Amino acid sequence: MLCFAHIGAALTLSLLLPLPAFAQDALNSGDTAWIIAATALVLFMTLPGLALFYAGLVRSQAVLSVVMQCFAIACLSSILWLVAGYSLAFGDSIAGWVGGLDKAFFSGVTSDVLSGSIPEIVFAMFQMAFAVITPALIVGAYPERMKFSAVLWMSSLWLLLVYAPVCHWVWGGGWLSEMGVMDFAGGIVVHATAGVSAIVIAMMLGARRGFPEQVRPPHNPGMTATGAAMLWVGWYGFNGGSQLAADGGAGMAIATTHIAAATAAIAWMAIEWIKFGKPSLVGAVTGVIAGLATVTPASGFIGPMGGLILGFTAGIVCFYAVQIVKFSLKIDDSLDVFAVHGVGGIIGSLLVSVLALAVFGGGGLAEGQTVIGQLGVQALGVGVTLVWSAGFTFLILKVTGALTGGLRVTEEQEIEGLDIAFHGESGYDLGR
Amino acid sequence: MLCFAHIGAALTLSLLLPLPAFAQDALNSGDTAWIIAATALVLFMTLPGLALFYAGLVRSQAVLSVVMQCFAIACLSSILWLVAGYSLAFGDSIAGWVGGLDKAFFSGVTSDVLSGSIPEIVFAMFQMAFAVITPALIVGAYPERMKFSAVLWMSSLWLLLVYAPVCHWVWGGGWLSEMGVMDFAGGIVVHATAGVSAIVIAMMLGARRGFPEQVRPPHNPGMTATGAAMLWVGWYGFNGGSQLAADGGAGMAIATTHIAAATAAIAWMAIEWIKFGKPSLVGAVTGVIAGLATVTPASGFIGPMGGLILGFTAGIVCFYAVQIVKFSLKIDDSLDVFAVHGVGGIIGSLLVSVLALAVFGGGGLAEGQTVIGQLGVQALGVGVTLVWSAGFTFLILKVTGALTGGLRVTEEQEIEGLDIAFHGESGYDLGR
Amino acid sequence: MLCFAHIGAALTLSLLLPLPAFAQDALNSGDTAWIIAATALVLFMTLPGLALFYAGLVRSQAVLSVVMQCFAIACLSSILWLVAGYSLAFGDSIAGWVGGLDKAFFSGVTSDVLSGSIPEIVFAMFQMAFAVITPALIVGAYPERMKFSAVLWMSSLWLLLVYAPVCHWVWGGGWLSEMGVMDFAGGIVVHATAGVSAIVIAMMLGARRGFPEQVRPPHNPGMTATGAAMLWVGWYGFNGGSQLAADGGAGMAIATTHIAAATAAIAWMAIEWIKFGKPSLVGAVTGVIAGLATVTPASGFIGPMGGLILGFTAGIVCFYAVQIVKFSLKIDDSLDVFAVHGVGGIIGSLLVSVLALAVFGGGGLAEGQTVIGQLGVQALGVGVTLVWSAGFTFLILKVTGALTGGLRVTEEQEIEGLDIAFHGESGYDLGR
Amino acid sequence: MKLVIAVIKPHKLDPVREALTEIGVSGLTASEVKGFGRQKGHTEIYRGAEYTVAFLPKVKIELVIPDDLVERTMETIRQTAETGQIGDGKIFVLDVERAMRIRTGEIGEEAL
Amino acid sequence: MKLVIAVIKPHKLDPVREALTEIGVSGLTASEVKGFGRQKGHTEIYRGAEYTVAFLPKVKIELVIPDDLVERTMETIRQTAETGQIGDGKIFVLDVERAMRIRTGEIGEEAL
Amino acid sequence: MKLVIAVIKPHKLDPVREALTEIGVSGLTASEVKGFGRQKGHTEIYRGAEYTVAFLPKVKIELVIPDDLVERTMETIRQTAETGQIGDGKIFVLDVERAMRIRTGEIGEEAL
């Protein structure tokens, strides 16, 4: 993002707009205003957005446990980001693979240091919001059956061993950014990492009791839709903010983002209508999220047309990905993190090499880069990221299991529900 | 908005503030930052704001169908806006009645083209958010009894045949803007069009089973209040953003907006307290929305005093409008779209001619315009809009009915509830 | 804020950033964009944030009454702020104790008058959002048992007699700001005033039926968590906006704010885990709020380290404060307004004198001020504020009780629940 | 005295209540139940996963009445609750040995 | 054995449960019901539209007890659940032919 | 005819329903209830305040069957609903005097 969004911004702003001379070397209050607002929007995506989106999809006896997991992960990730994560991702690069500890505890990130046209502290907080939501996305893989202590251990290790390094590769000046990988807002860094890790966890943890025939339907689809709507709104900050400026590039990013979300939702609805005779709300909002995840890596590099194409592709491919994972592979990635986020992020990360072309209304590829060349870089980036994420997630789970005496709750706890079993609370007391 | 808000801005900024020389002919990152944020706020109004506001007012067996309708309309409208709507509204004017197709698919709207001090793509997206919420407002007219397919057909046609043209007349440089009509953020374009169309639909569709005696009370007033609060917050973007700049004019717009909302709510509460002995939450938040709808066309032209007056008027007039429509005329405009939005928008669109005067703390009328003169323009604008909207809505329903084999669901489906009947989902599964 | 935040801003911006020459004497659209957005965020904190946070903690038979109280207080406070509150707080000082009526009805606050680098109307609205949430915070002291009429009278009088004056002392150029008190975003003005008043009300009103053994548990912890998340996001505007500029100072304020919230939540969870064997969601989000309230007065003066320290302290101290008030003192400050907001605000207001030091990464104390000296000023400010608030709240309750024939509802009404008894509505109608 | 238990379709509760009041029934107790019988349930599909909902929402009303009112009560319920569709429900009658009104301590038919 | 059915005011459930445990009742089953009787319902008004809520929230408790405990049980419930206000509810007693504890298969009074 | 009332653990409802259909039970009515008995409730702690939840979620099923089916019904329920853990629940049998199918007006065993 750092690197590419800036090229993006450059491409965008260059020439045509009479730029205030000091644009890149002084504080731009407009850019700063937008990125602070964008940071709030991205935090809003996780809390309460993602929490509600996921919580509505589980049994009513586990609604609080899902919200709790999102909150706890958000808090832990924030602290870890301050302590080491930011530095591992954006500190001085160690051979292009990970950042050093020179920025641990935000050292040197005082309020008067700039990063581009905005204060670095604003950039660091914007990035913190990304570090908060990415491990929280994985919550969808293991609801209703993972020990809370295991959730905390795993998520913490994951942030440091998977998210931070990959973030460094792509946005922190690491080897992938050196190669010119295009990932505007996190198709590789956020969705590919979370998606593949989700599958690994689901497989190692095992399915929910009674999966697939006997699991209960979503207990509160309206809550899920509310969360999805918040995610959609917040995504303006996620993708639009990744431009790191308040300009036409940011505007185009929200345009492509919005169009992809809308198109994917319609595609998903259409499939359900044809296949099942009824379009469902849960289906429609799942389509929205699929479109948003898919357009993320491309949002700032493409045009409205690209948004339409990515959205349409996302709606169809992710729908079938869900069916394959759940019903062919019989993997209980309970809330479809891989099928929706993983698959979406990967599709977007690859297709951007084509859709960024001017013919599709995109901003074009980097100077002298070809579609094939770019596609190669993207494929390499995605591939290495998948392997790294899957591998470390496997190790992390082994360690976590050892630390917590097994990852999984007892059958009694699963039947009673995690809300009472692990948090001593019940979700709804609506009686007299 | 385009035209007038700029005069508004002009009025505001002129003279007293030392403006950076390039203000109107170069990108202003501050203005851009605010309008991008405002766009997110307006999207937030529909999803989840309006969806929750409406969903809480229906039976629990139709809660999801209402949310689904809002989502589906939002997605469809976004695509249609990209494909043709934006161009019909803001393309080169054809005799002042509708825009041409020169901007279809946002052609020419690249990230480096400006509209005033912000990128045109940002303006186009801000307008898209308006095109999303307006047809969604009409959902309140037909919940619990209209076929989903009919909802989609009707809303799509309505956007292109009613919203886009009227938007062109008023904001796209059409004949009404030529005449100097004042509609800061959509009293005519948004609320009058949606309100009158709602009445037409309610009459043609017929009332809900058991209306008026036997209908169930709102199933979740807390959900409705949550949605109303989100609408209130989002309205800052709706009215404040219509200034298309981050300046004192935008500030005054949110001030008048907020004051009108608060005053209307208090007025509504007071009436209920006197008439029924108890002020209700549903009543209070309905007052909020009435105040917001009413101040919308005036927000940028008036001062705090004007906000007080409009809010007070809105609270009283809209309250009685609800009684008249529902209990005198016996029209089941189920969630009172006309009585609240339509009536409010019309009141505001007329009173602005008076309240814009300096004596009321307003910014004044256009050079050499008189109150009577302006009132005439406003009345004409409102009148023609009502006729156009009602007429086309009637035609659209005829066509839709033909396409979907009747607009209305069967009695069995209505009793069972649209959630299960049309979307195969149930809203709440809170049992063990 | 006015005074100090500007010094803060000064400290921040001075020297290192090449400032556009007109920064302090002309409109800065970037600063304006951020403060308008921040105003929306602060309104969002009350509606629906705080309303949901509190409503989820009461019995289901009182859920609507709590939301209603938040809405009604928000509306009343807005009008009162326009009419007199803003002027009492920010008008020409009368001997440093209260502002004059020169700004009543926002007179002189036209869209072209500036306050620093933003329009004064924007500043006035930002402050209005503070005046809305502060009396609403007190709702947590008296749910399920106070007459609605009493709530309205008390809140109105409280805004004018407690909030406005204290706001003047600290931010309006009053005697405390003369002494150089540090209260970046309202530890004294907002949390100390509301917290101590809550205790007074709880004692005079008496406990809920069956307190402490027999009270019902929170009816909807998920609703509470949703509200807490919205409060967290909105707090970016509350603290970040108090910088009154879009710069590194604002960025650092959201950083310290976020870190304190996350740390306090983890501390609270840890205590519950150790003491009760299970960390609860209600506990975690209460920790979040405790951290946010505690960091508020310090947010713009300290660094990330300070945020960590304040958050950690908040989590532990506020947890035990709750136990003491409820179970030792047996005071039914039902939703722990004093223990969380009051105690938090006081801690933060005192510790800022130390944590503002450069050694902790803070921006330092004012020229020539010592820690002891500052601590004295802070203690004095807190002390006088507590006395003033408690005293006037006592008087206000006496007057209110006289006006409403007693503050408290009948036992029948309390058993039936305020929703039906006072608003004629029920919260959930989920049956067939 | 007899206890009449009737399981009916939810939207028939109010009509039945009104009809019963007219024939002089002094009170009744209703509860939301889930019914299983000849009437088919429905299937819900989420992200392609089918959930068969075997139970349908019904309302159960229970009323204790004097013996001589049993006939008319059953008839009234039957006529009012009938839609002719499968799933209309059942009426069962059990014997009640004692009854008491909590407020007054009255026993037997006075308690009803 | 007898089945005692009592319909009481919701906030009386816990007191009644405690009182019954004291007299040696081993268990009971409670459910939320809607009651209609002499006690008036209330009306809710939304945007001017009146909705009369005829049913009031009540709690129904069902307990099976040995014959000799019937008297004391009824008395205990009456005393604890009484508020003197209209709407306090009713107690009904029915005969139970058989009882079984699922866990152990015990039958008769042992099952209680 | 007999009315069989069984109070079981919630997650046993579906297995029991299926088992009963197999032995020829034509229908049943289920409701969510709160149970109190030997099985301990749990405590919830909010901000340090303890709430003891004495009642546990249970499901009550009611089915009216011909006399000759009582034995097998009780056995089936017992076997299917049993977990061996305390709290498995009870089965009670009462006599039913009359039954009627609302849709058709059929009475007696035909109504089942």
Ligand SMILES: Nc1ncnc2c1ncn2[C@@H]1O[C@H](COP(=O)(O)OP(=O)(O)O)[C@@H](O)[C@H]1O
């Ligand atoms: N044997 C039974 N015992 C108790 N309740 C029954 C029994 N049979 C049916 N019911 C209840 O009656 C309802 C309707 O029965 P069903 O067989 O579906 O239709 P119908 O009564 O028209 O034949 C069921 O949903 C169930 O609640």
Ligand SMILES: Nc1ncnc2c1ncn2[C@@H]1O[C@H](COP(=O)(O)OP(=O)(O)O)[C@@H](O)[C@H]1O
């Ligand atoms: N005949 C009846 N059969 C079953 N339940 C009844 C009957 N009469 C009253 N009830 C139940 O008892 C409750 C209280 O009865 P009501 O007549 O209102 O007051 P009271 O018992 O004090 O006379 C009712 O709400 C209803 O649930």
Ligand SMILES: Nc1ncnc2c1ncn2[C@@H]1O[C@H](COP(=O)(O)OP(=O)(O)O)[C@@H](O)[C@H]1O
């Ligand atoms: N005497 C009774 N009358 C009615 N229901 C009872 C009675 N005793 C127990 N129950 C119901 O059966 C459930 C299980 O009983 P419990 O004593 O907890 O376990 P167990 O049946 O294994 O001994 C209780 O929760 C309650 O709902």
